[in-house]
Amino acid sequence: MDLVISLSLGFIGIVLINNLVFTKFLGCCPYLGVSGRLDMAFGMGLAVTFVTTLAGTLTWLIDHLFLIPCGLEVTRYVCYILVIAGAVQLVEMYLRKFFPPLYESFGIFLPLITTNCVILGLCLFLNIWGIKNFLEAVVLSFGAGIGFTMAICIMAGIRETLEDADIPECLKGAPITLITAGLLTLGFMGFAGMIK
Amino acid sequence: MAENQPTIVSTLRGGLWDEIPVLRLMLGLCPTLAVTTGVRAAMTMGLSVIFVLICSNVVVSLMRNLLKPHLRIMVFTLTIATFVTIADLYLKAFMPDMSDKLGAYIPLIIVNCIIIARAESCASKCGMLISAVDGFAMGLGFTIVLCFLASIRELLATGKLFDIAIMPDAFVPVAAMAMPVGAFVTLGLMLGAVNFLSKKKS
Numbered sequence: 137m138d139l140v141i142s143l144s145l146g147f148i149g150i151v152l153i154n155n156l157v158f159t160k161f162l163g164c165c166p167y168l169g170v171s172g173r174l175d176m177a178f179g180m181g182l183a184v185t186f187v188t189t190l191a192g193t194l195t196w197l198i199d200h201l202f203l204i205p206c207g208l209e210v211t212r213y214v215c216y217i218l219v220i221a222g223a224v225q226l227v228e229m230y231l232r233k234f235f236p237p238l239y240e241s242f243g244i245f246l247p248l249i250t251t252n253c254v255i256l257g258l259c260l261f262l263n264i265w266g267i268k269n270f271l272e273a274v275v276l277s278f279g280a281g282i283g284f285t286m287a288i289c290i291m292a293g294i295r296e297t298l299e300d301a302d303i304p305e306c307l308k309g310a311p312i313t314l315i316t317a318g319l320l321t322l323g324f325m326g327f328a329g330m331i332k
Numbered sequence: 333m334a335e336n337q338p339t340i341v342s343t344l345r346g347g348l349w350d351e352i353p354v355l356r357l358m359l360g361l362c363p364t365l366a367v368t369t370g371v372r373a374a375m376t377m378g379l380s381v382i383f384v385l386i387c388s389n390v391v392v393s394l395m396r397n398l399l400k401p402h403l404r405i406m407v408f409t410l411t412i413a414t415f416v417t418i419a420d421l422y423l424k425a426f427m428p429d430m431s432d433k434l435g436a437y438i439p440l441i442i443v444n445c446i447i448i449a450r451a452e453s454c455a456s457k458c459g460m461l462i463s464a465v466d467g468f469a470m471g472l473g474f475t476i477v478l479c480f481l482a483s484i485r486e487l488l489a490t491g492k493l494f495d496i497a498i499m500p501d502a503f504v505p506v507a508a509m510a511m512p513v514g515a516f517v518t519l520g521l522m523l524g525a526v527n528f529l530s531k532k533k534s
Contacts, residue, residue: 159512161361161362161366161512162362164361164365165361168361210421211417212417213417213420213439213442214410214413214417217409217413217442217443221406247405253362256439256442256443257362257436257440260440261436305527306527306531307520307524307527310358310520311521311527314516314517314519314523315516315517315520318512318513318515318517319517321511321512321513322508322513325511
């Protein structure tokens, strides 16, 4: 029971309080680049969630079962990036086989998930936070993906509405998106301290 | 070799003005927002990026005739990962405080879009010297933007730059500048200013 409670709190923590987009500034490039459409944002978010769960768990396992016991921490970053690239390749093959229209609509974004900061950032933060428990690593990886999906969907929804607003010419596009993101960050700061 | 290879001067101009990383190329936003709380951190990050950019550009340029098209992104990323490991170990050994402050953002240079984009668009096509100059110019442009943003944020958040008090005593520090809000909003306004200036020019 304690384990379930601590896992749930960890999940809520990474989705709301330590959201990787709003507090750690990860994933800003797709955040701005993804079109202002809600359905594409949601699809991208789901793909990222799948990759984060897979990559986060695998890198944690490799770290604890192989790199640390053999004293090979120097190769950590190279290993992480190889695992992430492999996971993205898997997702790409799966989508191309079973959901061709979705694969077409993603275009260049899918391979770009490899260079998405969220995934490598998550693996690094799992390392920095010293997560010792395998289940916790899985839950946090999944939560990070869900947090990113939530952030990107909120942003897509706001951008869809912003298209009809009267924005000054020089602020159209990226500037107003960044300012909106800043205000969203301010809103999410209200969750800080929610979990002791 | 191709006739319209870029010259050293045009490469320098490109990196420092025409295609300056964060403001024009719109890449590498994650570290820009994350490390610009102080000018020292921004400069350390900038110098690390210059080092990784020059080294990876040179290595990719030396390998450019051996690259298979569908594997090239992987090769770029592995090269960059090696040099980032070197930079990270150097910082951990000789500047441990700065390394702690920058935390995960030094390894995140691996997925910094600027470096991969430059490897793709310049180093895999040009000779070693041009690639090195391009790496230096882009890195320098990135560092300048980072330091500019960091100085605005540090000045408004603490009233000091490099521990020298610049704002008068009556100045009330704007704490929001040290938080994510300040980062996003300042960068958005800076981008808006750049857009405004380029529209005025044309």
